[in-house]
Amino acid sequence: MEQAKTVVEMRNITKRFPGIVANDSVNFKLRKGEIHALLGENGAGKSTLMNVLFGLYQPEEGEIFVNGQQVVIDGPNKAIKLGIGMVHQHFKLVHPFTVTENIILGSEPRKWMGLAVDKKQAYEKVNQLSKQYGLNVDPYAKIDEISVGMQQRVEILKTLYRGADILIFDEPTAVLTPQEIGELLVIMRNLVGQGKSIVLITHKLKEIMAIADSVTIVRRGKVIDSLPVAGTNPNQLAEKMVGREVSLKLDKKVAVLGEPILEVDNLVVKGRQGLNALNGTSFVLRRGEILGIAGVEGNGQSELIEALTGLRPVSSGSIKVAGADVVGEKPRAISEAGISLIPEDRHKHGLVLDFPVRDNMVLETYYQPQFNKRGFLDYEAIGKHAERLVKDFDVRTPSIMTDARALSGGNQQKAIIAREVDKNPEVLIAAQPTRGLDVGAIEFIHKRLVEQRNMGKAVLLVSYELDEIMQLSDRIAVIYEGRIVGEVKPSETNDQELGLMMTDYKQKQGGAGNEQAD
Ligand SMILES: Nc1ncnc2c1ncn2[C@@H]1O[C@H](COP(=O)(O)OP(=O)(O)O)[C@@H](O)[C@H]1O
Ligand SMILES: [Mg+2]
Known part of the structure; x- marks a missing residue:
């Protein structure tokens, strides 16, 4: 040639x-x-x-x-x-x-x-x-x-x-x-x-x-x-x-579904402009599965996550964790009810960048007896806890006393996941868990999420990356203008179909029967 x-x-x-x-x-x-x-x-x-x-x-x-x-x-x-x-x-x-x-x-x-x-x-x-x-x-x-x-x-x-x-x-x-x-x-x-x-x-x-x-x-x-x-x-x-071998394919065995653990019914939530960001969102998440929420950014995903974690008031509808309605509860109570969050914006909500890695590992649990002796923080116990998480989750940091700010994006994210997974939640919400990370860190994080699901935890994956949704989810729910407009299995759909559902749900029937959109 x-x-x-x-x-x-x-x-x-x-x-x-x-x-x-x-x-x-x-x-x-x-x-x-x-x-x-x-x-x-x-x-x-x-x-x-x-x-x-x-x-x-x-x-x-x-x-x-x-x-x-x-x-x-x-x-x-x-x-x-x-x-x-x-x-x-x-x-x-x-x-x-x-x-x-x-x-x-x-x-x-x-x-x-x-x-x-x-x-x-x-x-x-x-x-x-x-x-x-x-x-x-x-x-x-x-x-x-x-x-x-x-x-x-x-x-x-x-x-x-x-x-x-x-x-x-x-x-x-x-x-x-x-x-x-x-x-x-x-x-x-x-x-x-x-x-x-x-x-x-x-x-x-x-x-x-x-x-x-x-x-x-x-x-x-x-x-x-x-x-x-x-x-x-x-x-x-x-x-x-x-610079090393990476496995692009996730080894995922068939999901073993347990009972419903998170039930969201007809949720209505106002967004930033006072308009409804969620317009009757309904879905069920079972133990042992990863449910992917697919959608174009701005269709209610952030508000859904905030409502589920108690950060945004709910106008109507219910959120049940293991059968108990948590609507109206404070974030700490919801966390104790078993919802953990890997947040969308790891800098704003995931870490306190000027705190050492050690303190970041107990941001939501420092008040619990194992870290607290008669009202004083037990730094020895907190330090041991942090050392263990850093080791188990391969967080690359010079020491647990290094400020979170000094870590690379991938290692910051590993630190958050370590902390949230260690809380042993019923439901792990992963919001854009790999945004901006490189292949190596993505591989690690995906494996940890599948591991949680294999252990019988329920994982709610909210992501704008279709590849990530397709690769990880056992089931996909498509969100459009604050409603779930369809549910599909990754093995029975493709990017094109999902893309259509994500942009114009009328092309696809099914979903929660909200055909008369405004
Ligand atoms: N204007 C700049 N000032 C200082 N450092 C920079 C600047 N632009 C890029 N860098 C640094 O140079 C390196 C390469 O960055 P970049 O070319 O943007 O990488 P890529 O496009 O492959 O993600 C990074 O470490 C980045 O932080
Ligand atoms: Mg670039």
Whole structure:
């Protein structure tokens, strides 16, 4: 096969930040017409390398060649001149403006000898580009009125409008629904089909297998390998990314269901704006199962968790733990009734960052007799307790006296899980338990959750990650606008069906019979 020409070559790029070498003598080559994935865990140095290519950072060492010519990219304007465009993780759009106004911002076409902006020409060009690459963007729509997926396409159009031939996407699927991800992959294929070249930054193996032609793996700032995707597999990639063997498949034996332990009936709860966030939510969770709550963020998940843990008042309906209604009880009483929570936001609700790991291990139990002697905290007992949890849950910390703040995200999360599981709850609520964590930590946490379920505990998994829901759950309940609109088994559904249920429940009957939505 004929080798396509190299459009970008980065040689021995080193970029340092105080205390860290983000890119350590990195070599990277992008060929014309390919989708090249840049794979690595959080903090591996992926964004830094591409920010260097886009001129946002200046490397301390190394050379860059674009189309065979050595270049110095001293800012994004230079990158754009060289035909490089970047779609960032966080969009930079002006909301009250239209799509086209955003796209031309900073490079307005002029008429009347440069005295006025030629909007008509701009709208036409945006429309033409949108058609050419199958982006399906309305050039006249206001940014306020379009979905996140559409906003991302506006960012893509912006790079194309400025003449980009080399497009960098930084974790583009993180903010998208399953349908939108499918559409984005088609768009990327369209782009390379018409001669563009793409760098796709991601830590999702599934995406790489689905779309990329080649992959470069980085770990702790260094390139580990660069190879064609056709000759590799997810396990091999995971191993290179993490630096040790990882099992991607969970060993899950068949669930042994016990009696119902959490019964939520017709729950109505007000949200932040005073409107109903839960509109009659009902479901049952049994011992020995993992029930996954799937849904697009903002459909009542946070309010459900808050209501279940006593942090948000319930307007009507009931929550029964082992048969006893806990509605109206204080959080401590609910915790004692057997509900434990691995919270959504581990910094705000999971840990006190300025406390040592030791104290964080007894945040909710310090008043109990085993940690308390005649009204004084028994630090010896608390210390022993913390040492044991740190060891059992492989929390990597220099000592139990280290502040929680100093731990990595994965180790902070392990510490929370250790504490919550050790309370020996009836029901363990895991809210986004692996958000932002790397493959190694995800593997560990998933195993612990399955272990709890195998021990006969009930696990309620609330996650926006469909892969996680599909992998862990024994049963999936889909939440949409505060109602459970359907229940399915992972083995009997797929991403597409779940995606439909998550966005427009009318496509799927079943659920709690709430057909006359408002
Ligand atoms: N502007 C910055 N200042 C200081 N440190 C940074 C900066 N940007 C990134 N880093 C550090 O560099 C390392 C690589 O980060 P990054 O390139 O963002 O990783 P990735 O995109 O692979 O998750 C991390 O340790 C990160 O904390
Ligand atoms: Mg990044």
